[in-house]
Amino acid sequence: MGVMAQRGVAISAGRPKSPPICGVEGCAGCSWIFTGLDREGQQELLKLMRSVEYGADEAIFHEGTPAFGFFIICSGKAKLIKQGPAGKRQILKIVGPGELLGEENLFDGGTHTASARTIEPTRARFIKREDFLDFLMRYPTVALRLAEKVARELQSFQAKLIETAYESCRARLARLLLALAEKYGTVEGEIQARISRTDLAEMAGISTETAIRTLGEFEERGLISLKRRKIAILDRTRLEEVATPLGAEPIENLL
């Protein structure tokens, strides 16, 4: 296992999910910010939750619209997208089961600073902003963990900004593929997520043309193999060398 994968494991291993709160069958656990919440707290939180369901590729909220609360993803996946100039978009992160969506807007004026859209059919729990802020005042340990989560995200975006400004498209794409493999796992090298070339490009912050050309180059060099929307990593070590040409830190929590 390469340096990046080891660091990635260390980051995720440090934050095991909290036990399920809703008691819904098949739930593997909730966000780590709720770890250690007593029974009373769990019951209180449960009362604040409202179930919501979305189909694949449906809007959850739009950038610039009022943020009435945030979401905890129960099943499925969603992407957080920021609008750029001239209709361009940048995917900021992808969230899956047990993760939070829109939580950073709880504190800063109540407007969504990015849009969220499902990738696959998604079930989630919604909690109203005022209710949750009131809950945080009574459960400061959850508030401290949430602060840590937002602070970690801040550090990761700081690293992402440096990466975006200074590193080559090749490094960005290679790093993204490794991060996707880390997040979704691989079976015989194949990343267990179906992601379009356009989404890959938007996540890496490069043009679709460059993404397609670079993926082709990686395949030619025997680093990866491509089958429609499935990508398999064939030579992780060399892909890691491409990903960290400067030996830079890997990006935590970006996906």
Add this chain to the structure above:
Amino acid sequence: MIKISFLLDLPQTSKVSTLIPASRPTEYYNRMTKAQELSHWLSSLEPAARAAVLAKAHMLILPPQTEVYAQGDPVDGIYIVVEGVVKELAAREGCLRLARLSGPGEVLGVGELFSEPVQTMSAVTMRPTRLAWVSQADLHKIFAEHPSVLLWAMQQLSTKLRELRRALVETVYVESAARLTRKLVEVAERFGERTPHGVLIDIKLSRDEWAALAGMAPETVSRVLHDLERRGWIALEGRRIRLLEEEKLSLT
């Protein structure tokens, strides 16, 4: 440098205490002034929570070009900018990679407070600056007694996160010359001085620092600045920059 503390329990091992040069006189600084100035930036807090922060805030009065903390220093609390300008810099692999300017009302070190053992950027004053420092230990006591202060700190975090995301999208999609031009206008609006001959950015930043502020190569900064000067839109005065055609620059 002059450091004033209203508290007797200032930890002697903290970074702040190491900032006090023995040869400089201590200047009287009115307790009421501190309360009034800081209160303004803590106005969203309820009175009891605000008083708790004020009671533990140490005012630092720093001349320009003073290092507040270095990248890699242990995190020791937060610094609320009351007056002046602070430049934050992050270096990677020995190269300057990220820069940020903070002015009154902005909070330094809040990102690291919750997640990092050490400062991820260094901070240096650019003008005569006053900072209100609250130690990490005091903050955690205040958070426990007044959870609303924790929510206030999270609001500061969210604001920084929003700014970073905006900069990220700009870095990806806005061409570097336009990015630098926008940065010039932004810095002029926040910290510039209006003169009969345009807006003067009286903050001396190197080419590398401008590059780190706008997320681009230093060579590109020189090219873009000289191009803007040729057009007569800016005047380069040593390390100071004067915006002569603010409107044209804003439209870029």
